[in-house]
Amino acid sequence: MLAHLKRATGGTSFDSADASIGHAAVRGAIIGYFAVLALVSALIFTTAGVGFGVALAVGAYVAIWGGPGWGGMVAAQMHADRLDAAERSAARHGAAEAHRSDGIAPGPGSSSAAEVKEGVR
Numbered sequence: 001m002l003a004h005l006k007r008a009t010g011g012t013s014f015d016s017a018d019a020s021i022g023h024a025a026v027r028g029a030i031i032g033y034f035a036v037l038a039l040v041s042a043l044i045f046t047t048a049g050v051g052f053g054v055a056l057a058v059g060a061y062v063a064i065w066g067g068p069g070w071g072g073m074v075a076a077q078m079h080a081d082r083l084d085a086a087e088r089s090a091a092r093h094g095a096a097e098a099h100r101s102d103g104i105a106p107g108p109g110s111s112s113a114a115e116v117k118e119g120v121r
Contacts, residue, residue, distance in 0.1 A: 024079035025072040032071015037063035 041059030045052055 021076050021079050021083075025076040028075020028078075029068035029072035032069070032074070033063050033067035035071065036067035 037056075037059045039059075040062045041055045044050060044058050045055035048055070
């Protein structure tokens with residue numbers, strides 16, 4: 001699915017959830033690289049007692065192989081969970097609107113049930 005760019009405003013807007021998950025995965029991969037780099041470098045520097053340059057080099061090696069995959073996977077899953085939660089919330093909200101306790105079912109283009117009751121009186 002294609003993501004379209006709003007060139008006039010400079011912002012971006014996405015037509016699909018797939019495009020937004022892809023962007024979340026890329027951001028997560030970048031963040032994951034730096035998180036693993038910092039974590040592994042700090043652990044090796046403090047526990048092994050090696051020099052900072054060696055610890056940074058080993059951290060960069062581990063981060064290249066593990067950081068982007070881990071970060072992309074976590075970020076994409078978190079984004080998918082948010083989309084799923086929003087869909088469930090919208091479905092619950094739609095079901096609650098359909099079964100109102102006052103017996104007035106909202107129709108397409110109608111206002112809320114309270115406004116309809118006030119208009120009838």
